[in-house]
Amino acid sequence: MTIPNKTFCILPWIHLSTRPNGHMRVCCTANASSAGATNNKEYGGEIGILKEDDLRPSNLGIHDLTSSWNNTYMRLTRLKMLNGEIPVQCQKCFTEEDSGHRSKRNWETEYWAKRICIDKLIDETNKDGSVPPKLYYIDLRMGTKCNLKCIMCSPHDSSLWEGDWNKLYPKIQNNSLKELCCWEPGSGGGGSYQWHENNPDFWAQLHEQIPNIKQLYFAGGEALVIEEHYELLQKVIESGYADIIELRYNSNGIYMPQRLFDLWQYFYKVRFHFSVDSIEDMNDYIRWPPTWDKVVKNLHRIDNSSDNIEVTIACAVQALNIYYIPDLIKWKLNQNFKKVNPHEFGAGLVNFHFVYHPAFLNVRVLPEWFKMKTKEKYDEFYVWLTENHRDDKAFLDNPYGIKRLQGIVNFMLQGDWSVRMPEFIEYITLMDEIRETNFRETFSEMGRLLDE
Secondary structure (H helix, E strand, O other), X not given: OOOOOOOOOOHHHHEEEXXXXXXXXXXXXXXXXXXXXXXOOOOOOOOOEOEOOXXXXXXXXXXXXXXXXXXHHHHHHHHHHHOOOOOHHHHHHHHHHHOOOOOHHHHHHHHHHOOOOHHHHXXXXXXXXXXXXXXXXXXXXXXXXXXXXXXXXXXXXOHHHHHHHHHHHHHOXXXXXXXXXXXXXXXXXXXXXXXXXXXXXXXXXXXXXXXXXXXXXXXXXXXXXXXXXXXHHHHHHHHOOHHHOEEEEEEOOOOOOHHHHHHHOXXXXXXXXXXXXXXXXXXXXXXXXXXXXHHHHHHHHXXXXXXXXXXXXXXXXXXXXXXXXXXXXXXXHHOOOOOEOOOXXXXXXXXXXXXXXXXXXXXXXXXXXXXXXXXXXHHHHHHHHHHHOOOOHHHHHOOOOHHHHHHHHHHHHOOOOHHHHHHHHHHHHHHHHHHOOOHHHHOXXXXXXXXX
């Protein structure tokens, strides 16, 4: 594996990501690079969204998939990386790496370098940064249809959120919070949550890419309740390429019909990232409405699925759950799953990614006293892990085990976004009124935060 330099990421050479409104982006985390302690938009609010030459977003409802792949924005991103520069839309990964956390850039490049020759990708790159129109890996988000309304989500990503937003937004007093919670259907720039419907040009171009595709990644809305997701799987099967294509999901796992498993059996591999953020009432609070019993049932169901299905618990690390992640890991280990993050996969624990939007739920928002309380709990947990579950050197050296947990804590400690605590307090207070939930009771160790 030859990595050209320290700023290289393989994704701009093999991958495009979509937003539910049809906007295209470099990857699913690039636009989080503009999130920060204040709402100053240092790099612009949509820095990770592909732009046309007129600076409008590249949108699949009005722009061409293949030509966007080599538009000026994408070409400059590749050239900056080859020159050893960090594109501004990629700041998020480098910030996480500085704290010792393993970023998306790290693990995606490592994963794909075993499957695609990086030297060949570089050789095929023209002087202007353009590359052959081969999409090996595409992230599809077909609208906002969803069956949950998670506390860190919004109508931008979940149709079920619209009713709560209509109750929430008029009550917001904090100007910064009001701006962060602003929403208009489609969000401008040609965006539409129906971009994938009646769009024959997009589907024709995507179908042409099937011989090149190595991975189809589905996320939300919630892919498992979106009919076009099933239609695409059937099309791939009929094309004769399913047995060499990986499917990958980020899903809440609430709705898993039998026809899903019937289609999955034709594919080379299915990598299913099951979104679980805490346990019992805490998970229900975060991933509203209450579904914990169904989460547990479907985790065990998929744990007993066919051999071509890999399963991980994907935890969205945020202010509401970072203190309780050790409890989630203990719960997971006590379930004795056969294939949910098996050792060494994810170090046998769970997988993590940070919440950046909304910024007031990022872990760096927490006040210093609670950050130190959290660090103490993790320090105790490292001892428990070593003594009770993994005392072998392979586990202690695993970058996804204790080292990654330390990276999460370090990331929390290395930035002070506590200026956003008034947004956090107002948001949680209003959401408790709207949903008739009780933050203080559900997260008892955190109740004092509302008094900051």
